[in-house]
Every structure is written in structure tokens, then in C-alpha cells.
Amino acid sequence: xxxxxxxxxxxxxxxxxxxxxxxxxxxxxxxxxxxxxxxxxxxxxxxxxxxxxxxxxxxxxxxxxxxxxxxxxxxxxxxxxxxxxxxxxxxxxxxxxxxxxxxxxxxxxxxxxxxxxxxxxxxxxxxxxxxxxxxxxxxxxxxxxxxxxxxxxxxxxxxxxxxxxxxxxxxxxxxxxxxxxxxxxxxxxxxxxxxxxxxxxxxxxxxxxxxxxxxxxxxxxxxxxxxxxxxxxxxxxxxxxxxxxxxxxxxxxxxxxxxxxxxxxxxxxx
Amino acid sequence: xxxxxxxxxxxxxxxxxxxxxxxxxxxxxxxxxxxxxxxxxxxxxxxxxxxxxxxxxxxxxxxxxxxxxxxxxxxxxxxxxxxxxxxxxxxxxxxxxxxxxxxxxxxxxxxxxxxxxxxxxxxxxxxxxxxxxxxxxxxxxxxxxxxxxxxxxxxxxxxxxxxxxxxxxxxxxxxxxxxxxxxxxxxxxxxxxxxxxxxxxxxxxxxxxxxxxxxxxxxxxxxxxxxxxxxxxxxxxxxxxxxxxxxxxxxxxxxxxxxxxxxxxxxxxxxxxxxxxxxxxxxxxxxxxxxxxxxxxxxxxxxxxxxxxxxxxxxxxxxxxxxxxxxxxxxxxxxxxxxxx
Numbered sequence: 001x002x003x004x005x006x007x008x009x010x011x012x013x014x015x016x017x018x019x020x021x022x023x024x025x026x027x028x029x030x031x032x033x034x035x036x037x038x039x040x041x042x043x044x045x046x047x048x049x050x051x052x053x054x055x056x057x058x059x060x061x062x063x064x065x066x067x068x069x070x071x072x073x074x075x076x077x078x079x080x081x082x083x084x085x086x087x088x089x090x091x092x093x094x095x096x097x098x099x100x101x102x103x104x105x106x107x108x109x110x111x112x113x114x115x116x117x118x119x120x121x122x123x124x125x126x127x128x129x130x131x132x133x134x135x136x137x138x139x140x141x142x143x144x145x146x147x148x149x150x151x152x153x154x155x156x157x158x159x160x161x162x163x164x165x166x167x168x169x170x171x172x173x174x175x176x177x178x179x180x181x182x183x184x185x186x187x188x189x190x191x192x193x194x195x196x197x198x199x200x201x202x203x204x205x206x207x208x209x210x211x212x213x214x215x216x217x218x219x220x221x222x223x224x225x226x227x228x229x230x231x232x233x234x235x236x237x238x239x240x241x242x243x244x245x246x247x248x249x250x251x252x253x254x255x256x257x258x259x260x261x262x263x264x265x266x267x268x269x270x
Numbered sequence: 271x272x273x274x275x276x277x278x279x280x281x282x283x284x285x286x287x288x289x290x291x292x293x294x295x296x297x298x299x300x301x302x303x304x305x306x307x308x309x310x311x312x313x314x315x316x317x318x319x320x321x322x323x324x325x326x327x328x329x330x331x332x333x334x335x336x337x338x339x340x341x342x343x344x345x346x347x348x349x350x351x352x353x354x355x356x357x358x359x360x361x362x363x364x365x366x367x368x369x370x371x372x373x374x375x376x377x378x379x380x381x382x383x384x385x386x387x388x389x390x391x392x393x394x395x396x397x398x399x400x401x402x403x404x405x406x407x408x409x410x411x412x413x414x415x416x417x418x419x420x421x422x423x424x425x426x427x428x429x430x431x432x433x434x435x436x437x438x439x440x441x442x443x444x445x446x447x448x449x450x451x452x453x454x455x456x457x458x459x460x461x462x463x464x465x466x467x468x469x470x471x472x473x474x475x476x477x478x479x480x481x482x483x484x485x486x487x488x489x490x491x492x493x494x495x496x497x498x499x500x501x502x503x504x505x506x507x508x509x510x511x512x513x514x515x516x517x518x519x520x521x522x523x524x525x526x527x528x529x530x531x532x533x534x535x536x537x538x539x540x541x542x543x544x545x546x547x548x549x550x551x552x553x554x555x556x557x558x559x560x561x562x563x564x565x566x567x568x569x570x571x572x573x574x575x576x577x578x579x580x581x582x583x584x585x586x587x588x589x590x591x592x593x594x595x596x597x598x599x600x601x602x603x604x605x606x607x608x609x610x611x
Contacts, residue, residue: 005434005466007310013347013355021387028384032370035381039372039413104368108429111332113357114385 022115029109029122037129046092047130051085051137058205059145066206071146078142079231080204082163083224086134087199090167091191093127094174098184101266117263120179124171131167135160151238159234162247166227169251172258179265204228223250285310285345285437285468286331292339293326300326302492303340308470308485310345310436313463315483316472323492324472325365328439331470332362344437361430365441368426369414375401375425376410379432386433400428404458420451427458438462440471444478456481480504488587496587512550512559515572519544525568532559538585549586550575 017025037043059077063070100106100123109119139147139156149156174191181187201215202224208216219225223246230243286308293301301323308314318324329335331342333353342349344356362368369378376397383393401407404424409417417425423443430438440459444452459482462469473479479486479500486503488496496503512533516525522544529537529548533555537548550556553575563570 005436007436007466011345011359011436013358015352015354017354024387025385028381031384032373032381035377036370036372103371104364105370106368107334107364108362108368108382109385110334111357111360111362112382112385113354113433118385 017113017115022117022121025114025118026121026125029118030125031122033123033126034129037126043092043096044130044133047089047134048137050089051081051134052141054085055081055138055141055145062205074142074145074147075149075232075236076207077205078138078147079159079235080202080228082135082138082159083166083228083231084199084204085138086131086163086167087170087224088195089130089134090127090171091174091188091195092130093124093171094176094178094187094191095184096127097123097175097178098181098187101179116267117259120175120262120266121259124168124175127171128164128168131164132160135163149235151233151235155234155238159231162234162244163227163231166247166251169254172255172262176258176262176265179262198222198224202228223247226250283310284308284343285312286314286342286470288327288331288340288342290340291327291330291337291342293323293330293335294338299492301330301337304489304492304494306331306342306487306494308468310468311463311466312484313459313469313471313482315479315486316470316489317474317476317479317486318472318489319474322489324489325441326492327489328362328441328470328472332360332439333357334362358433359435359437361433361435361438363423363426363430363438363440363443365445369422369429371414374411374413375406375417378414378425379429382429383432388432396432400431404428420447420454423447423451423455424458427455431462436466437468437470440469442472442474445474452478490587510550510575512548512556513572513574513576514546514548514570516544516546517569517571521568522546524566525563528562528566528568529559532562536585544571 055078058081059070059073062077063073067073067076097120106119139160151159173194174187177187177190178184181190201219202222203219204224208219208225211219226243227247227250230241230247233239233241233243284307286306288304288306291301291304291306292299304323304327306314306316306327316324316327326335330337331344331349333349333356336350345359347355347359349356370381373381376394379397379400380393383396384390388396398407398410401410404427406421406425406428409421414422414425427440427443443459444455447455456478459469459471469482471478471482483500485497485499487494488503512529514525514529516522519541522539522541526537526539526546529546533548533550535549535551537546539546556575560573
């Protein structure tokens, strides 16, 4: 306070934030998210145990019935369970955002001359750590149970990145619920209602041709099915097809739609 | 530069200019046509009880809330049309500390510094500097959960000063602090002014406004009911108030008449406690009053002179106390000299 403050009327200021500043602000907010995870590691319980438990459970329950034995089921179920687990994890993003926004610190973020999207984008970005943990553990479980991906490690890594990108995109939907909902538990409720049918009415766990025709129509349209197929192609054959393109385009569309409306809802909220 | 030149000259002198600000929540008009003009380099106090609309007004000026009516400018920049510019000119310290509970003091300041565009090393340096200045160095690494209320407020204020904003909003900066911590906060606020900042603070305490503010606006039910310098306001209230407790409850009516006749002011009365409260403009008159009471055969159980409280400011300005139920029927509003609204 020893230095004199430059008078307000003499400052030259701009009324918009540049793209570069938005990225920098978002990264700083992501750093904040990581620090919070470091302070409360117990919030990683779900991403640690869910992949382990679900992978074991589904593989041994459905393995014999669907593919004859567990070993033959693994190439089918691991990509399915990976997508299901990681996307389910992204619900927590919305719930935590809701809790976070109720704290006074969000008032300060709003009063700072930072990009409006940064507090949201940063929180979502930090959560990719959670998706990464879930992805690595699911593949690790698959490997322990006997999955030997034909596609090789490189393609498995690509599949992992694909799932993380898509989950990040989908987390914008839950972030939107997080911003508009009144309580954290209602975010959880709405999100589960949306996500449960989407993940189960897909090809994640069973072959599509065993389903009735009208359901097949939906399952084949379901973006989750395309993502699961893209991951299977990468993991089992090391190939990239239209499903991969469809998944990435879908992710981009979700972000393009939900990021602006989420930021807008966030700005409105007082 | 061209933008600055275009502005009319007088707007340069005002850090804040608000005209007819309105904010409605449901059917509650929280802020109902507030006008404020805050001169650059001054401390401006907004005084009012809980729920008067102080915080809502500040939140609108700080771009946190969109006004439903009226307009406001900060250093000539409209808070609705140019919010991002306004945000570069202000620091906001909330009623509830707006810092991150789960992080340490250093981490909080580093993150805010980084968000304001400081580099990694600069941010760390700035955090250390501010922690040192606010006496928080020892607690720098501890999580905020273990911070006392005073430490939290100081950190909150430190966070508001990172960008050296020319205008600082302090929303009840000392509510809930012990007297020693409150004095420290006051010193800090005074130093801010010396460095050229403008401060708008809200408070429930007349003493705080008295100690710090150059000008005061009194807000009640979303309206500015009085505005002026501390001296103007005080002269309208009387510098202190006289409290009398009569020995015998049935004397209270007569005692009150005597007080009102001799001091020529409205009084408030609490019958259960047999207590009469009156603004006291001149201590000299008390002598006359006491003689008159003795002559009337009224004996007093207790007599004290107290500095005016917010309640008395309200009594004299609005004609009612802070709480509706304490408003005495006979207390008529008196004309406030120097009132500009």
C-alpha cells in the first residue's frame, strides 16, 4: 500500500476478455480444482472403487450368459464398462459445481475481471483427473482378468483419451444441471435419470441384435453406442472408423450447445 | 484515450454515480430508487440495519447483480454495459469472507493473483507481500478452516487488493469482529485511502461510519433517508442520548412530558423497564431537566448518557426505530438539516 494507486479515470481498459485470457483463466481454475482434490482425496473414492467393482460384477454376471465365458466377454464388456463408468463419474462434476457455487468464493470469481467461462471450464477440466483414474483402473482390471487388447497399448491409450474427451464434453450437460438446480442432491437425481437409460439402452453390455426391433432403433442411434463401438474398434482391432468421428463430433456439439447456455445460466444466478 | 476525453468533466470526480437503482426480489423491493455519489479518494459509508438493502446495493454496483431499474457508473463506466471494465476497477470484500475454505491463505492469494494476470513468480511474491502486510505470514500454509473470523476478513481484504483497484467495496467489514481486530481493520481501511483508493463501506454501526467515513448515506427499506457528512448527520441526531429510568413506573408519563418539554426532542419509551430515551443536543440542559424532575417529585433509579446508536439515528431521521415494534406513537419525524435527498 506504499505505492500510489493509479486513478480509475486514467486507466485504459477493455470490456471483453481475449481467448488467450479465457484459456489462462480456465487453467488457473483447473489448478484450483486440483488443489481441492489434493486437500480432500476422499472425493476420489468413487472413481477408484467403481471401476473395480463394476468391472468384476458385470463381467462375471453377464460373461457366461452373453459370450459363453468370461474370457470371450472381456473384449466386449471392458469398452462398455469403461464408457459407462467414466460418464457416470462426470455426474459428480455437476454435483460438486453446485456445492462449490454456494460458497462465497464464487462471488469473488464473479467480481474479478476474468473470463466468465473460466470458473466452470476450470472445474470441468480438473475433473478429467477423475476420468483418467477411472479409465486407467478399468483397463488395469480388464488386464488382470485376462484382457489382451489386439489393438496394442497405443490404441488402448487413444481409446482412453477418447473416453475422457467425451466424458468432459458430457460433463457440460451436468454442469448445466448443476448451475440451474437448487440443491446438489437434485443435480444427482436429474443426472441419473438422464444417464441411466442412455448407458443401458446401448450396446455397452449386450449385443444389439438380441433386442426387439424398436429398441434396436434407439440403441443404434444412441451416441453412447457409437462411443462404445469406437472404443471397441480401437482396443480390439486398432482401427478407427466412422463411430470415432461421430463420437468426437457429438462431443463437440454438446460443448457448443451446453457451454454457452451453462455460462449464461451461471451469469444469471445470483 | 478518446473514450476518456469524451466523458463530461464532472464524472471524473465521481468514483460512483448511481441514479434510481432498483432491485426487486419477488414482491420485496430490496433497493427502491437509491441515488449515490461517491467522490474519488473518499470513504463513503452506507449505514443501515439488517435487510435495509445495503448488500443488494453494493452487489449491483459491483456487477454481481443486475439492477432492475436505474443506472450506475463506476469511474464513468456503466455497470451494466461495461461490466468487465468495472471489474478491473473494483475490489469486493463480502459480508461473508469470499475466500476458498478448503485451501490455504497462500494458495488463495496465488490463485486470485494468477487470475488477475500475474505470472507464477509474481503471484507468489504478491501473496507473500500481502500476507506480510496483513500479519498472516505465520498462518499462510494452514487451511482456512482453522482461521479466526478476523484472520478470514483480513485475508479477504488482502485478496481484494491484489490488483490495486482504485475503488474498494467493503460489505460490513467488521461485523462480528472483536474490538481489537476491528481497530486493526479500521487502520487498514484508512491506509487504503492514503494510497489513493476510494472506499465504499456498509455498516450497521454508527461509530464505524463516524470513525471512517467522510460522507454517509442512511438506508432504510431500500431508500436513502439521509445523506451528508458525519457532522451534518450528527447534528440532526444529537451527539449522544440520555437514558433515564424512573423509580416509580406511574411517574413515567409525567417524566416523559418533562423531558420532551425541556429538551424539545421526541423521546422513546419502554414501559416495562420504566426507561425513557432522548437525543441529547446539549449536556447543559440536563441540569435544568434534573431540577425540573426533582421539583415534580419524580425520583430516578438510573441516569446515563450514551453515544447515539443506529436506533437513535433512525428514530430521529425516519421517525421510527430499527424495529417497527419499538417505534413510539408520539415520536414525530424531525426535520433533518443538511439532508440532500
